[in-house]
Amino acid sequence: MGVSLRESVELIADPRNLDASVEEVFQTMMGGQCLRAGEEAAAYEPESVTAVVGFGGLFSGACVFRSDSGTAQLLAGRMTGMEFPELDDTVRDAFGEICNMLAGAWKARVPTLAGHCGLSVPAVITGRDYNIHVQSPEFRVHHFFTFEGAPFDVTIICDGLR
Amino acid sequence: MRRQFRSMGKLAFKNKRRAPINALWRGNLGMSEIRTLIVDDSSVMRKIVERALRQAGLDDGLVVYEAGSGAEALEVLKGAQVDMILSDINMPVMDGLEFLRQLKAQNLAPGVPVIMITTESSEEHVKQAIQCGAVGYIRKPFTAEQVKERVLPLLTAA
Numbered sequence: 001m002g003v004s005l006r007e008s009v010e011l012i013a014d015p016r017n018l019d020a021s022v023e024e025v026f027q028t029m030m031g032g033q034c035l036r037a038g039e040e041a042a043a044y045e046p047e048s049v050t051a052v053v054g055f056g057g058l059f060s061g062a063c064v065f066r067s068d069s070g071t072a073q074l075l076a077g078r079m080t081g082m083e084f085p086e087l088d089d090t091v092r093d094a095f096g097e098i099c100n101m102l103a104g105a106w107k108a109r110v111p112t113l114a115g116h117c118g119l120s121v122p123a124v125i126t127g128r129d130y131n132i133h134v135q136s137p138e139f140r141v142h143h144f145f146t147f148e149g150a151p152f153d154v155t156i157i158c159d160g161l162r
Numbered sequence: 163m164r165r166q167f168r169s170m171g172k173l174a175f176k177n178k179r180r181a182p183i184n185a186l187w188r189g190n191l192g193m194s195e196i197r198t199l200i201v202d203d204s205s206v207m208r209k210i211v212e213r214a215l216r217q218a219g220l221d222d223g224l225v226v227y228e229a230g231s232g233a234e235a236l237e238v239l240k241g242a243q244v245d246m247i248l249s250d251i252n253m254p255v256m257d258g259l260e261f262l263r264q265l266k267a268q269n270l271a272p273g274v275p276v277i278m279i280t281t282e283s284s285e286e287h288v289k290q291a292i293q294c295g296a297v298g299y300i301r302k303p304f305t306a307e308q309v310k311e312r313v314l315p316l317l318t319a320a
Contacts, residue, residue: 028303029210080206081213094206100252101302104281108301114284121203121252 005058005161008112012059013139018156021105022145025098030078030147037144037151044068044151047128049087051099054120059113060160063103064132065095067152074150087126096122102154134159196220196317197242199227201235201249201261202279207302211248211279211309218310232261239270246317247271248300251280251291262294275316279304 005012019036026034049072051065067075069091073084076094084091100122108114134140134157142155198215200208208228215224227242229235233256235249251258258278265271277298278291288299298312 025303028305076206080209090206093204097204097207100204100281104283104302108283111284115286119252119281121254 003058003112003116005113005116008110009139009161012110012113012161013141013158015141015143017106017109018141018143018154021102021109022143022154024105025101026147029098029101030075032078032147034145034147037146039144044071047087047126048130049092049095050125050130050132051096051122052125052132053096053099053103053122055103055107055158056118056120058116058162059107059158061137061156061158062134063099063106064155064157065099065102065152066155067095067150069126071147071150071152074148075152078147092124092126096124099124106156195223195225196246197225197227197244199229199235199238199242199244199247199249201229201232201247201253201258203230203250203253205230207250207279214304214306214309215313217306218313220313232256232258232264235261236264236268236270239265244271244274246313247274247276248279248313249276249296251278251282251287259290259294262291262296266295277312277316 022034026032044066045068047069049067049069053063055061055063069087072087072091072095075098076084076091079094079098080090100119103119107117107119138158138161140155140157142153144151144153200211202208202211212226227238227244229238231253232249235247249258249261256264258280262276265276275297276295277300278296279300279302280287281302283299283301291299297316300308300312
């Protein structure tokens with residue numbers, strides 16, 4: 001009999017997994033604590049940075065990590081110990097890696113999921129006035145946070161579970 | 163001071179930086195240099211791994227080679243001898259598992275310990291990496307202490 005994640009859906013969709021994953025990654029890699037923020041969509045000015053890591057296998061979907069360019073520069077700085085006055089390739093690289101670690105930490109929270117779900121390499125998108133739309137997701141967990149006062153949000157989207 | 167390592171591709175270079183501190187582990191291990199190849203498609207992550215090694219006490223004598231994929235790493239190893247390899251798994255062009263298979267198939271770096279540093283950390287992934295020849299596993303995110311715990315016993319054994 002094959003493995004199915006369907007019966008673990010409540011465990012997988014538990015919103016506390018996302019908070020714990022964010023806490024783990026930020027504490028370990030940036031040495032600081034994140035605070036949960038309100039549920040309102042933050043307006044990321046002057047431009048937003050979005051990193052996406054896809055999930056494949058028995059669980060398909062994506063981990064989406066978003067912030068403004070200032071937050072991205074701050075996080076890259078905390079991660080590398082360098083200063084970034086602008087949004088350059090190193091900042092984008094660091095931002096993608098944070099998303100990668102968030103995705104990995106999130107799926108590792110549920111052992112049955114971890115073994116049957118692969119990760120894509122991160123893609124990073126920068127710009128203004130764009131949306132990421134997923135048609136009828138199975139579930140979505142979307143939380144807002146701040147790190148040293150800088151806002152960001154993380155979304156786990158599941159568009160298929162077998 | 164960093165210079166391009168000729169013929170190794172744009173992401174591969176030899177890092178000659180030396181800090182005149184902490185020869186503790188180098189001395190204990192009886193090694194004048196610890197030549198380490200770090201393989202990761204993220205240049206930021208390669209720097210973070212290098213920093214973790216230095217924080218773990220391997221600062222003095224650490225010589226770092228870098229590669230952005232398994233394919234680049236194989237090229238580096240055709241021209242350089244290393245004491246240890248730290249590799250990501252999820253990489254474009256050639257992933258970490260295929261890199262391990264190719265290492266074996268091409269008999270490159272025989273006996274050199276390979277540690278995977280990756281977000282893929284399920285039991286299945288660990289088993290697969292060990293079957294392909296890895297001797298250790300570090301999950302991202304990681305601390306310098308975790309790197310030290312995994313790396314030093316391997317160097318001592320070598």
